[in-house]
Amino acid sequence: MSDGGSGSGWITVTLLADSAYAEALSDALLEAGALSVDIEDADAGTPDEKPQFGEPGMPVAVELWPHSRLHALFERDADHATAMASAAEQAGLTSPPPYTTSQLDEQNWVRITQAQFDPIRVSQRLWIVPSWHVRPDPDAINITLDPGMAFGTGSHPTTRLCLEWLDRVIAGGETVIDYGCGSGILALAAAMLGAARVTGTDIDPHAMDAARYNAERNGATLELLHSSQTIAHTADIVVANILANPLTVLAPLLCSLTRSGGRIALSGILAAQTDMVRTAYRPAFELEVAGEREGWVLLTGTRT
Known part of the structure; x- marks a missing residue:
């Protein structure tokens, strides 16, 4: 499935995942064609936020947050629906988790990011x-x-x-x-x-x-x-x-x-x-x- 648009720009796919499969899904999305994937704490800014830190002499914590939010970036004309289905299967899920998409234009992306x-x-x-x-x-x-x-x-x-x-x-x-x-x-x-x-x-x-x-x-x-x-x-x-x-x-x-x-x-x-x-x-x-x-x-x- 494609958004049918043309020209430069990207599609951002956003979904929620728990710590059991968030990292596996992130890796699978990259293999399925995502340009990049970032993971953030879905509870950030709430009393349930979970800061992560390490101590001297100990390895940095690798366990993700109980509730994570993933943002996967795709080319605008990429078949992100097929990529999501493939990634979900590779991550061991029976079906893709619910997700939303939004369009990200190059000029607006740079301007919005820098304006912050x-x-x-x-x-x-x-x-x-x-x-x-x-x-x-x-x-x-x-x-x-x-x-x-x-x-x-x-x-x-x-x-x-x-x-x-x-x-x-x-x-x-x-x-x-x-x-x-x-x-x-x-x-x-x-x-x-x-x-x-x-x-x-x-x-x-x-x-x-x-x-x-x-x-x-x-x-x-x-x-x-x-x-x-x-x-x-x-x-x-x-x-x-x-x-x-x-x-x-x-x-x-x-x-x-x-x-x-x-x-x-x-x-x-x-x-x-x-x-x-x-x-x-x-x-x-x-x-x-x-x-x-x-x-x-x-x-x-x-x-x-």
Whole structure:
């Protein structure tokens, strides 16, 4: 079955799947002719949302969300109905799951995608600017950063809290560790604000690739290590924007990476989780709330 149209463009097929067959169906759709397939948490933005993260020394979690949403992209004139039937059979399903289709024109796709990401003014001297935008303030520190696979474009409240804090505390010459660096945005900000040595680490190799690419395009020098590798030095500033549970598990390590008299900044923490994280970092730190945005908090302290 075809949509009967002509010209450039694509068809997006959207369907729901549970964790038992979502990945198998994704692979089967690619074999059946889909140009790309992405999987997202169908419960994102609800109380049932399931964040995924890994711990140092452990493999990244591979189990998908209980309820996943798949988006499969096909050429406009592709027989996506036949592809769906073939993929369902290959994935072990008795019939294709219900799905919807929508048309995606090339010009609109690019325009809509880029329109979602405007330059972000962090402070008087710091901006995050997508590559397709003109720099709003050429005299400011402009970090060129496009949306990608790794977490961290500057738009999330926790990232903004950390960026604003780094802008306030970095005077120049500091040693900084960004633990769970994602796209490298916090490490980049630290380096471009004047830190002398910046180390970023993450459990996800895709994040490391993204951080390496972003450092090169911004002309910044970062030391990038997988979290399985040992960081052999302490830092004046340690920043970690992850989630409350892994931050609690990581407390002994992050405390040990902060020199005596050094400072730490932790985010990815909901306001209700503040006491849990503060308790995990005592007695090395007496953490205080240094900022709050949309229900997320930033905890900071000085190493005793």
